[in-house]
Amino acid sequence: MxxxxxxxxxxxxxxxxxxxxxxxxxxxxxxxxxxxxxxxxxxxxxxxxxxxxxxxxxxPAEKILYAFGEYWVTDIATVSYADLMSTDGTSFLDFLKNLDHMHSRIKVTFPDYSPPSFRVKELSDDRLQLDYYSKREGLLPFVEGLMNAVARHFGCEVTITHVDDADNPMPSKRMLLNYGPLPA
Ligand code: HEM
Incomplete structure (x- = not known):
């Protein structure tokens, strides 16, 4: 990386x-x-x-990776890449749908990189299915930390459930995200 x-x-x-x-x-x-x-x-x-x-x-590695996901959003992405993380006219859902586009925009800066890919399916107003594709192993807790902090950045809270591997379209990892506005 x-x-x-x-x-x-x-x-x-x-x-x-x-x-x-x-x-x-x-x-x-x-x-x-x-x-x-x-x-x-x-x-x-x-x-x-x-x-x-x-x-x-x-x-445990899971805790460290989760904390790293949160840190990436709160201390790196929103600070050094504020324009990419702008919340103007963008919702949590729009942002997730646009993640692949965002990573491909910065391919100019990181020509040799291998970003992940995310497929989003809206299940209802407060529930979505997220498929995470990566060539790397073991980074799911990192993704969870990222999602949690991105949701907060967009004024939302999120609960993540994993869908059993057996039901997954491999090589992706499938999650269900329940989300809604942060309590005032
Ligand atoms: C806005 C600033 C961001 C920048 C500059 C950025 C850039 C990068 C870079 C350079 C890598 C390493 C890939 C490599 O070197 O091969 C990476 C990986 C990754 N990024 Fe981003 N990213 C950003 C935001 C995000 C956000 C908001 C998410 C998700 C919510 C995300 C999800 C990931 C994941 C999961 C990986 C690990 C690679 C993998 O799963 O295979 N990134 N990103």
């Missing part, structure tokens, strides 16, 4: 646990101290960082 993803993992760990913990995580993972945002790195770098964070923080 591009360096900015690894750089964001670094940012999350430093913000929440401090520099010394980051140093511990990155030395266990055997990675550099920081990353070049616009340079592609092997996915193994990102997975090693998460693996080392699991050991150092004594937290």
């Amino acid at each position: 591009y360096g900015l993803v690894n750089q964001a993992v670094r940012g999350l760990i430093i913000d929440q646990f401090g520099e010394a913990t980051w140093e511990d995580v990155r030395s266990r993972a055997g990675t550099a101290e920081s990353f070049v945002a616009m340079q592609p790195y092997d996915d193994a770098v990102t997975y090693s960082l998460v693996g080392a964070a699991v050991e150092v923080l004594e937290l």
Whole structure:
């Protein structure tokens, strides 16, 4: 993944646990101290960082990935890519429908990248089906954290349920999202 993803993992760990913990995580993972945002790195770098964070923080990978999804939205996307995250005239549902388009717009910036793909099906006013396609394994908790924070960004709250793998059109992962306005 591009360096900015690894750089964001670094940012999350430093913000929440401090520099010394980051140093511990990155030395266990055997990675550099920081990353070049616009340079592609092997996915193994990102997975090693998460693996080392699991050991150092004594937290399950799912929790770390979920927190990273939230952090990506609250501290990276809405800050550095505010125009892409604009809520003007856009709803949570519109934003999700447009995610593939958004990732393809930034292909200019990240020519070698491999973004995910999302298919959205409206089931009712407050319920949608989301199929997540990726060439990568294990990032579902990251997607959940992303969805939760994106919903909040659009003034919504969301509850995510997973549809059993057996019923899925592989290689995607299917989720059902119940959503509605955040309570005042
Ligand atoms: C607005 C700013 C955003 C930027 C600049 C951005 C950029 C990127 C980049 C560079 C990657 C790494 C892919 C690679 O290097 O091969 C990535 C991955 C990913 N992005 Fe985005 N993204 C943004 C927002 C979002 C949002 C809002 C979501 C979902 C709600 C999202 C979902 C994902 C997921 C799930 C991955 C992991 C890759 C995978 O599943 O295979 N991104 N994105």
